[in-house]
Amino acid sequence: DAGVTQTPRHEVAEKGQTIILKCEPVSGHNDLFWYRQTKIQGLELLSYFRSKSLMEDGGAFKDRFKAEMLNSSFSTLKIQPTEPKDSAVYLCASSRDRGDTQYFGPGTRLLVL
Amino acid sequence: GQQVQQSPASLVLQEGENAELQCNFSTSLNSMQWFYQRPEGSLVSLFYNPSGTKQSGRLTSTTVIKERRSSLHISSSQITDSGTYLCAMEPGTGYQNFYFGKGTSLTVIP
Numbered sequence: 199d200a201g202v203t204q205t206p207r208h209e210v211a212e213k214g215q216t217i218i219l220k221c222e223p224v225s226g227h228n229d230l231f232w233y234r235q236t237k238i239q240g241l242e243l244l245s246y247f248r249s250k251s252l253m254e255d256g257g258a259f260k261d262r263f264k265a266e267m268l269n270s271s272f273s274t275l276k277i278q279p280t281e282p283k284d285s286a287v288y289l290c291a292s293s294r295d296r297g298d299t300q301y302f303g304p305g306t307r308l309l310v311l
Numbered sequence: 312g313q314q315v316q317q318s319p320a321s322l323v324l325q326e327g328e329n330a331e332l333q334c335n336f337s338t339s340l341n342s343m344q345w346f347y348q349r350p351e352g353s354l355v356s357l358f359y360n361p362s363g364t365k366q367s368g369r370l371t372s373t374t375v376i377k378e379r380r381s382s383l384h385i386s387s388s389q390i391t392d393s394g395t396y397l398c399a400m401e402p403g404t405g406y407q408n409f410y411f412g413k414g415t416s417l418t419v420i421p
């Protein structure tokens with residue numbers, strides 16, 4: 199089985215741009231998570247989907263961050279407009295069910311200038 | 312405020328020694344998880360442990376919900392255990408978010 203795939207692996211954006219990050223979960227997994235990791239804030243949950251339904255939309259991240267899951271094998275995270283403080287590693291993970299092991303993708307390293 | 316406190320922030324062990332990592336929560340919790348982040352950045356889920364004790368190989372996780380704490384015990388440490396160990400809690404009021412600790416950075420030396 200393929201693991202979690204994320205593209206692109208690296209992204210450089212100008213302030214104000216729109217960027218879209220992509221994730222393909224492990225086949226057959228029902229839960230999908232988007233996280234952000236920075237040195238200062240550490241790891242933060244952005245969005246959580248269960249069977250394609252959005253369960254958690256990240257509270258403080260709502261205004262410029264939008265995650266979607268159009269089908270069970272593909273999710274996107276859109277940041278619009280980007281700000282320099284969005285520079286971070288964005289991680290996608292999936293699990294078969296709540297409470298099961300989460301499998302992480304390699305992450306997308308975003309730099310906003 | 313900080314929902315999740317991890318201790319110690321960093322730890323150096325000699326190969327073969329045991330370690331106990333702690334996670335304390337400021338609010339009631341529904342469940343918690345332990346993660347391991349390799350030095351190059353990749354993340355691995357270790358335990359989903361709502362309560363009680365779970366073991367996997369040399370790792371044992373114990374969560375005591377009433378006391379709002381969880382621990383991760385590493386026995387007979389190996390150099391490959393080096394990395395960062397993160398805990399995350401799900402608040403007791405339902406699935407609202409995960410709150411992560413800042414992590415314990417573990418270095419195991421020969």
